[in-house]
Amino acid sequence: MIASSIEDVAAAANVSTATVSRAIRGLPRVSPQTRARILAIATEMGYVASSAASGLATGRTRTIGVLAPYVSRWFFSRAIEGVDLVLQQNQYNLMLINLGGYGGGRERLFEHTMLRKQIDALVVLCLALLPSELEHLHLTEIPLIAVGGPVKGFHQVCIDDYQAAKLATQHLIELGHQRIAQVLGEDKNELNFEVPKLRDKAFEETLVNSGLRFRPEWEVDGEFTVAGGVSAARRLFDAPGEQPTAIFCASDEMALGVMMEAQRRGIRVPQDLSVIGIDNHEFSAAAGLTTVAQDPVEQGRLAAEMLLNELAGKADAVRSVAAPFQLVKRGSTAAPLA
Template identity: 65%
Template sequence: MGAGIDDVALRAGVSTATVSRALRGLPRVSPETRARVLAAARDLGYVASPSASGLATGRTRTVGVMVPYVDRWYFGHAIEGIDQVLRENGYNLLLFSLGGYSPGRRRSFTESMVRKQIDALLVLTLWLSDEELLQLQRTDIPLMAVGGPVDGCAGVHIDDTAAAAAAVEHLIGLGHRHIGYLHGAAQDEHNFKVPGLRSVAFRNTMVRAGLELRPEWLVPGDFTIADGARAAARIFDLPGDKPTALFCGSDEMALGAMFEAQRRGIRIPQELSVVGIDDHEFSEPAGLTTVAQKPVEQGRAAAAMVLAELNGSPAAVQETIMPFELVVRSTTAPPPKRPA
């Protein structure tokens, strides 16, 4: 039976945690201690990573990226930004896709990541339980969130509360008083914070303006074009008054709402204004007013920070709020006059 990490720790006269840090090349290990650990590991024939060549540097030169989906606009663009920086610095990307959210399903990604010996982990807008976060922190590797706040680790993201408020305030500033909202589904708001932050911002902005919140105009979607169309249809099918404007929690839902309105002959913006968040690549051709963010740049910033920490800058990983911009196009205008 080959030597284990305990044997290396005993030979080097350090803890197993120090052995782990030394072999991974992480900061806060003195050069003398690192040399002693490497020598002990070499003498005992202990290899921590899947590749024996990684022992010399203690690195796999691989960064893990954990996502709930790979087929959504934000996640795909953030991954692209991360991958750009990793490739520029000779690192590989290892993707951990959870395949969506399955209530009650236990996630075993932490064990997999430890076995594969990644050097750092980026988590994309994903809720982590206390147990999962503790397991990840015990791996003693740089950990960072991208796209939204995750309790227990620093992140790179926009201020979603301010971004959603800017979208709603734009509609109110145009004179809209009857505003509907297409928001994330229940499982979205449970599993990551961004949808909930946008929902709270919508409600608070409406209340501050003294406007009525109509529950039947607040409809869940799933951040997709198809679900945006279905959610909008539920509002359009309601009897009585209809909203003169829709705030959508993502551009994809906003585009779906626009398609459904067009199908029914509802003119945008003459009869209905629509605003989203993201600045999806289809938004400019569609003329969609939106709150623009840049997920590629968020991914690049996060990747650069974890690589800096791996290269010996212990305070490199920092909570970072990225800019957003209200981009006014042709889908928003003052509301039509209602009969007295």
């Protein structure tokens, strides 16, 4: 008798597919008796291929998945690096699941591919997930953690994005700037959805609470990229009327784009325009960009360590952690000339 899917094994064992998945992976919350019965049924039905038969002995694939909206952007690539450093040290493999390459195939990814990837745990890099996608992830009953931004129902390792944006905005206000614009990081694919909202809210509320005017026309989208920052700067600089003396950018990549466009137009930074970002991108020091620094490598490393500790049986190893951030003052911000 050959099983065509995990559902066949679940039916034969009279348990849920999630329980079968946990038993085969050797995860907690499955009794020894139930695990032994499921493994015996799976072996009898041929559910586990011969090339992976040794996996039944340990119940583990020694593979951690990383679900990412993109792999080309700085934060995501650095967080993945942090995860991989820990996995290599512990003889685990990394399986990268790049949503940027799936286009309209997300539904199939979550409904079918995720369960059959045979991963022991999953890191989710700051995604906005649909309710159905969250349900499919939780049905796997593997350890889960988010990195870089909140994901509903997950423990997370990330900075307080509201406080980080507030710190950046306050720095400009304390320098004496009153005409402050924002390049925010909206994502047209809605894949990175809570972080830009939190940073946008902090910017607006910090201005208002300081008695300054918030101008919606000075809030432009930069898509979290250098090219997006250049485009946003053009829209701000080409707008009629008075110009801002400072720009808060919700990421360093956008801030670097703003600085490039300012230089192209002969706008001096910081004499004519102060610019601040968030991240501490590897190019920020060379460009002299003032920023609110965070460490995505460390965030990825910590998340991976917690997942491995939970897989090793440590109770409550996966928990939410507030990652540190700090203001790094460089040459791109100064008091306004007038």
